[in-house]
Amino acid sequence: MYYEKELETMPLDQLEALQTERLKKLASYCYERQPFYKKKFDELKVKPSDILSIKDIKKLPFTTKTDLRDNYPFNLLAVPKNSLAEIHASSGTTGKPTVVAYTTHDIKVWSTVMARAIVCAGGKPGDLVHNGYGYGLFTGGLGVHYGSLEGKFPITPVSSGGTKRQIMLIQDFQPRIITCTPSYSLYMAEEAKEMGIDPQSLSIEIGIFGAEPWTENMRKEIEAIWGIKALDIYGLSEIIGPGVAQECAGQDGLHIFADHFYPEIINPETGEEVKPGENGELVITTLTKEALPLIRYRTRDIVSMNYETCPHCGRTLPRISKVKGRTDDMLIIKGVNVFPSQIEEVLLKVEGVEPHYFIEVERLGSLDQMTVVVEVNEAIFSDEIKALEALEHKIKKEIESVLNIGVEVKLVEPKTIARSEGKAKRVVDKRVL
Amino acid sequence: MRIIQIAVFLENKKGRLKEITDILASQSIDIRALSIAETKDFGVIRLIVNHPDRAYAVLKANELTVRKTEVLAVEVEDQPGGLNHVLGILEKNSVNIEYMYAFVEKASDKALLVMRFDDLDRAEKILSENKVSIVKADKIYKN
Numbered sequence A: 001m002y003y004e005k006e007l008e009t010m011p012l013d014q015l016e017a018l019q020t021e022r023l024k025k026l027a028s029y030c031y032e033r034q035p036f037y038k039k040k041f042d043e044l045k046v047k048p049s050d051i052l053s054i055k056d057i058k059k060l061p062f063t064t065k066t067d068l069r070d071n072y073p074f075n076l077l078a079v080p081k082n083s084l085a086e087i088h089a090s091s092g093t094t095g096k097p098t099v100v101a102y103t104t105h106d107i108k109v110w111s112t113v114m115a116r117a118i119v120c121a122g123g124k125p126g127d128l129v130h131n132g133y134g135y136g137l138f139t140g141g142l143g144v145h146y147g148s149l150e151g152k153f154p155i156t157p158v159s160s161g162g163t164k165r166q167i168m169l170i171q172d173f174q175p176r177i178i179t180c181t182p183s184y185s186l187y188m189a190e191e192a193k194e195m196g197i198d199p200q201s202l203s204i205e206i207g208i209f210g211a212e213p214w215t216e217n218m219r220k221e222i223e224a225i226w227g228i229k230a231l232d233i234y235g236l237s238e239i240i241g242p243g244v245a246q247e248c249a250g251q252d253g254l255h256i257f258a259d260h261f262y263p264e265i266i267n268p269e270t271g272e273e274v275k276p277g278e279n280g281e282l283v284i285t286t287l288t289k290e291a292l293p294l295i296r297y298r299t300r301d302i303v304s305m306n307y308e309t310c311p312h313c314g315r316t317l318p319r320i321s322k323v324k325g326r327t328d329d330m331l332i333i334k335g336v337n338v339f340p341s342q343i344e345e346v347l348l349k350v351e352g353v354e355p356h357y358f359i360e361v362e363r364l365g366s367l368d369q370m371t372v373v374v375e376v377n378e379a380i381f382s383d384e385i386k387a388l389e390a391l392e393h394k395i396k397k398e399i400e401s402v403l404n405i406g407v408e409v410k411l412v413e414p415k416t417i418a419r420s421e422g423k424a425k426r427v428v429d430k431r432v433l
Numbered sequence B: 001m002r003i004i005q006i007a008v009f010l011e012n013k014k015g016r017l018k019e020i021t022d023i024l025a026s027q028s029i030d031i032r033a034l035s036i037a038e039t040k041d042f043g044v045i046r047l048i049v050n051h052p053d054r055a056y057a058v059l060k061a062n063e064l065t066v067r068k069t070e071v072l073a074v075e076v077e078d079q080p081g082g083l084n085h086v087l088g089i090l091e092k093n094s095v096n097i098e099y100m101y102a103f104v105e106k107a108s109d110k111a112l113l114v115m116r117f118d119d120l121d122r123a124e125k126i127l128s129e130n131k132v133s134i135v136k137a138d139k140i141y142k143n
Helices: A012-033 A035-043 A054-059 A065-070 A104-120 A139-151 A163-173 A182-194 A216-226 A340-351 A385-403 B016-026 B052-061 B082-092 B120-129 B137-141
Strands: A086-094 A096-102 A129-131 A177-180 A206-209 A229-236 A241-247 A254-256 A261-266 A280-286 A297-303 A331-333 A336-338 A357-364 A367-375 A408-412 A427-429 B002-011 B031-038 B042-049 B066-077 B097-102 B110-117
Touching (some): A012 A054, A086 A139, A096 A104, A104 A139, A129 A163, A139 A241, A163 A182, A177 A182, A182 A367, A206 A216, A229 A254, A331 A357, A331 A367, A336 A340, A340 A367, A367 A385, A385 A408, B002 B016, B002 B110, B016 B031, B031 B110, B042 B052, B052 B066, B110 B120
Parallel strands (some): A357 A427, A367 A408
Antiparallel strands (some): A086 A096, A229 A241, A241 A254, A261 A280, A331 A336, A357 A367, B066 B110
């Protein structure tokens, strides 16, 4: 089943022709409408007219998350603010969030690729979708929502949390498809069992899981406990949100909707393209966005690419592997992007001195638990327990208000945290995914 | 008159307290009074010693987080109602004790208590006015 059969099964030479045509337009569009790109093009002495084929994309500059942050909130927009349809923001690395914006056309593109994703996962029009992704500034909830409306999948916008109620609604509404983070699906299954409900007895047949990394082992666990097909979805708000790439039932890579999102896999050190099948950093160019098109956006996600036609579903759209890691120190905890620099900033504010700390991440049961371990220095030490406990609480609340997820704070003695030459090791990730 | 208390931050780990007493013993520093307050993850050990400055320096040199705090050493009659009398005075004057603990040895026929106040000046004034004996620092630090 396809949502847009022609585009999803197009021979690769035709796909390339379409990508070329779109890239040419995009290069002119960005050059004319985004001063940021005009400057970058000029610095590299490249003009939109130099783009003759999709392969010429290598001549174009990269874009990073820092570029988005530096242009907060609206300096990267290619359209006037009053012609936007929707604005989202994700947590930023240093206080200010990263803004992404959509025109009505962009929302249509998003809805379409998300509808493709649901169909690619095995959804049939009329199937009920139980959407457990958070609604709000986070693009997960609304992305799935738009795709469901577009593809005519009746949707329950449950959002995240309220697990017992979610299970009741699944029992009563009998959805065929569930969308949420993979770890939350496990948590929900445990909760169901505690309520005396076997998750296998529920109506769910397909799970579309994303917004955090997960492994084949976790997939097996989810599939066994729920008795469903668990499929991976990929997306990031900078590009559009969920719906950039989706696994089919073959579970052999995620089909990237390359007519809208042109993928390159590069060596993160050199910026050179790696050979097909080799691991590298995924770089995406948005070929069709209006409000905030991005050229060669560095996702920092490490994947490999497979350009063969899918033997399972027949899609020609190239497949990216599951995300194998990151090129930076970003953590994904409970579906939220966390950078150690965010924690550092809070500690600096509270302590007034350069903090010594590390972040420990564990998976307790099926949920992530983040603990910020902070060395006690003389500036913050008190002989009174209540003052130390108040300090722990203050750090906890400040971090929680920045990240919007629960954390634990633990005070430790000085020199507990290894001092390394150069960059300190800030993250101990004990999760066995 | 005030005395100096040394407070040290400790994680709840096996052997940590002995490391502190090892350090102090190696410098021939005598512990006069001691208390430990703890939560599930960490504790604070508070010490009254005969050489607070030396103790502070040597503990710091051993990379511990140390803090000096001024406290009062209060003499209480070693008989039923002795402590109650002192607490009554403090309560009547709304002076809040953050914490208190007893000396290891007795200074005389009196019991000796370390008291930590948030408003030290006021506590000192009120105790003196009510003829409660506050032990002088040199008596605590003797030897």
